[in-house]
Amino acid sequence: MQPLAIIRAAASSLVRHKLRSLLTTLGVIIGVAAVIALVAVGNGAQAKVASDIASLGQNLLLVFAGNRRSAGGVSSGLGGAPLTLDDAKAIQREVIGVTGLSPEVRTSGQAVANGQNWSTSVIGVSGDYLAIRQWTLSGGVMFTPAEERAVAKLGVIGSKLAAQLFGANVDPVGQTVRIKNIPFLIIGTLTSKGANLGGQDQDDVLLIPYTSAMRRLTGDTTLRTVDVQVASDDQMNAAQEQIESLLRQRHRLRKDQTNDFNILNQAELAQTAGNITKVLTLLLGAIASVSLVVGGIGIMNIMLVSVTERTREIGIRLAIGAQGRDVLWQFLLEAVLLSCLGGVIGIGIGVGGARLVTVVSGFQTFVSSSAVAFAFGFSAAIGIFFGFYPARKAARLDPIDALRYE
Amino acid sequence: MPALIDLDSIQKVYRTGGSEVHAVRSVTLSIQPGEFVAFMGSSGSGKSTMMNILGCLDRPTGGHYLLDGEDVSTLDRDERALVRNRKLGFVFQGFNLLPRATALENVEMPMLYGHRRTRRADGLARALEALTQVGLGDRWDHRPNQLSGGQQQRVAIARALVNRPALLLADEPTGNLDSRTSLEIMAIFQALNAQGHTIVMVTHEPDIAAFTSRQIHMKDGRVVHDAPVERPLDATAELRALQGDVAMAAHAR
Ligand SMILES: Nc1ncnc2c1ncn2[C@@H]1O[C@H](COP(=O)(O)OP(=O)(O)O)[C@@H](O)[C@H]1O
Numbered sequence: 114m115q116p117l118a119i120i121r122a123a124a125s126s127l128v129r130h131k132l133r134s135l136l137t138t139l140g141v142i143i144g145v146a147a148v149i150a151l152v153a154v155g156n157g158a159q160a161k162v163a164s165d166i167a168s169l170g171q172n173l174l175l176v177f178a179g180n181r182r183s184a185g186g187v188s189s190g191l192g193g194a195p196l197t198l199d200d201a202k203a204i205q206r207e208v209i210g211v212t213g214l215s216p217e218v219r220t221s222g223q224a225v226a227n228g229q230n231w232s233t234s235v236i237g238v239s240g241d242y243l244a245i246r247q248w249t250l251s252g253g254v255m256f257t258p259a260e261e262r263a264v265a266k267l268g269v270i271g272s273k274l275a276a277q278l279f280g281a282n283v284d285p286v287g288q289t290v291r292i293k294n295i296p297f298l299i300i301g302t303l304t305s306k307g308a309n310l311g312g313q314d315q316d317d318v319l320l321i322p323y324t325s326a327m328r329r330l331t332g333d334t335t336l337r338t339v340d341v342q343v344a345s346d347d348q349m350n351a352a353q354e355q356i357e358s359l360l361r362q363r364h365r366l367r368k369d370q371t372n373d374f375n376i377l378n379q380a381e382l383a384q385t386a387g388n389i390t391k392v393l394t395l396l397l398g399a400i401a402s403v404s405l406v407v408g409g410i411g412i413m414n415i416m417l418v419s420v421t422e423r424t425r426e427i428g429i430r431l432a433i434g435a436q437g438r439d440v441l442w443q444f445l446l447e448a449v450l451l452s453c454l455g456g457v458i459g460i461g462i463g464v465g466g467a468r469l470v471t472v473v474s475g476f477q478t479f480v481s482s483s484a485v486a487f488a489f490g491f492s493a494a495i496g497i498f499f500g501f502y503p504a505r506k507a508a509r510l511d512p513i514d515a516l517r518y519e
Numbered sequence: 520m521p522a523l524i525d526l527d528s529i530q531k532v533y534r535t536g537g538s539e540v541h542a543v544r545s546v547t548l549s550i551q552p553g554e555f556v557a558f559m560g561s562s563g564s565g566k567s568t569m570m571n572i573l574g575c576l577d578r579p580t581g582g583h584y585l586l587d588g589e590d591v592s593t594l595d596r597d598e599r600a601l602v603r604n605r606k607l608g609f610v611f612q613g614f615n616l617l618p619r620a621t622a623l624e625n626v627e628m629p630m631l632y633g634h635r636r637t638r639r640a641d642g643l644a645r646a647l648e649a650l651t652q653v654g655l656g657d658r659w660d661h662r663p664n665q666l667s668g669g670q671q672q673r674v675a676i677a678r679a680l681v682n683r684p685a686l687l688l689a690d691e692p693t694g695n696l697d698s699r700t701s702l703e704i705m706a707i708f709q710a711l712n713a714q715g716h717t718i719v720m721v722t723h724e725p726d727i728a729a730f731t732s733r734q735i736h737m738k739d740g741r742v743v744h745d746a747p748v749e750r751p752l753d754a755t756a757e758l759r760a761l762q763g764d765v766a767m768a769a770h771a772r
Pocket residue numbers: 533534535540541542560561562563564565566567568569
């Protein structure tokens with residue numbers, strides 16, 4: 114039969130059974146939509162994690178005390194020697210390519226101001242911290258090295274904490290916030306940064322000089338975390354190695370001893386996290402693909418019913434001269450049209466669904482053209498795969514038996 | 520003139536389970552172009568089996584069948600489909616139209632198969648011409664359920680004619696029709712035969728066979744009687760007489 118005539122025959126039988134066609138293809142619609150939407154969500158997660166890691170800072174090495182590999186970046190410091198301020202200074206002095214360094218002294222406490230009381234986290238840092246973490250001030254100034262040395266009672270305040278304590282209308286700069294009854298003068302306000310990878314709100318924070326944090330709040334004399342910024346991407350590994358050998362030397366570790374510290378390389382972290390989220394995206398896609406296969410089985414089911422129902426039609430076509438392949442093509446094309454139709458509708462719903470996720474939850478989603486192409490190609494392939502058996506069954510019918518079929 | 524159909528010791532044996540059914544036993548006969556033949560006989564005598572073989576829907580289990588000079592008894596499935604498409608036209612007892620397609624689409628269908636390339640417009644024009652030939656040119660867009668039985672059978676005849684076959688085959692074409700409509704169908708067949716179409720028909724009704732020019736009687740798969748009809752009835756005349764009766768009856772009332 115001529116290709117156009119086959120297409121016409123296949124399409125017209127679908128058009129005649131609109132509702133049935135739609136219901137049949139529903140499985141494929143859902144499958145394609147699920148693949149596209151879930152992969153879009155996965156892509157969004159991938160991008161979010163990547164940008165979160167980028168927002169940690171640029172070319173960042175985090176040095177933790179303790180030899181435990183810790184995922185979240187906050188080392189407990191169990192076992193092993195702690196890091197000292199002298200270690201930090203040595204890194205800054207001796208390692209090539211270091212452009213910024215800040216100890217990180219984390220504690221939490223009740224912030225009291227303006228008659229308000231709010232539990233927040235307090236981080237003792239150096240003036241480099243903002244540059245290292247790619248953070249900026251929305252108002253005021255950062256403390257100076259002189260103020261660090263002076264163990265000054267000053268701080269810059271995160272937007273969330275500021276809002277909690279002072280509301281939206283009061284400029285926090287110039288106000289005083291008490292932590293453990295020690296008054297800290299607010300000299301600057303931080304721009305909003307959102308939640309970090311661990312889901313913590315980074316804006317609910319008070320940054321104070323690390324000297325003040327150690328001496329006035331925690332009483333610690335050693336450090337658990339040191340942030341190191343390296344000048345450029347390609348110096349990261351060299352810097353990491355230098356820090357490692359420097360600290361091993363300073364901590365007098367023998368060759369057979371493992372590190373009593375731990376260095377987290379941001380580039381590595383980004384890569385690892387990127388791999389994890391990529392696998393997650395693939396997994397989401399694979400799960401959704403299962404529903405595509407289920408949709409294909411639905412098509413096969415209806416095509417088998419349709420072949421039985423239309424046995425007489427097939428008999429007539431065979432009697433007037435249709436060859437086996439004419440009938441095969443007609444039914445195969447019907448299945449493929451069904452699944453492709455499902456693919457097209459599914460793409461629409463999938464893209465719409467991804468948008469809806471963004472609108473409803475604010476979570477960014479990215480519809481990738483490769484996922485769309487994959488889902489559509491897969492649905493077409495499913496039409497061929499699951500349509501073939503019923504079509505072959507139709508093509509192999511005996512014309513006499515088929516004509517006699519009631 | 521060479522025979523259109525030449526059957527030599529045609530046999531058909533059905534094997535079902537352990538038993539054998541000899542549906543056709545050694546039939547030898549020939550049919551010339553332009554004949555109008557009726558196969559007759561009681562139920563189970565092998566008429567339909569004969570018809571399926573003549574129509575290349577089935578293969579004989581023995582003997583040779585030359586159609587238009589070509590041995591079709593050894594052709595495979597697809598080759599037989601091609602022969603059906605090019606040389607044969609079928610009319611069935613149950614009309615066998617596609618229920619959801621219009622009369623025109625039904626008639627167009629045979630032209631979509633086979634390897635001929637016809638432009639769709641040409642095909643539709645030919646389909647309309649065939650419908651006009653059976654008197655249904657104005658009903659081309661009707662679906663089968665909008666047509667009477669006689670009209671449906673006329674659409675089926677148009678479909679059988681549209682590829683200009685060498686042979687028209689009809690298995691009990693009037694079996695589902697009342698006597699008046701049967702006359703109409705026979706009138707069409709006679710007209711087609713007069714134009715030169717060769718027609719082979721199966722019927723068990725002597726009234727219907729009386730319109731043909733040759734009757735072949737079968738019994739238990741054998742031809743028991745094969746003779747030309749001395750004076751075939753004229754279906755058009757019968758129809759006119761019937762209409763006259765009806766008119767008179769209406770007049771008398
Ligand atoms: N497909 C078949 N399988 C087995 N036996 C069959 C088959 N078709 C027909 N027969 C047998 O062949 C014989 C002739 O049948 P058929 O040609 O249909 O007769 P008719 O059309 O004259 O009534 C019958 O005995 C019938 O039972």
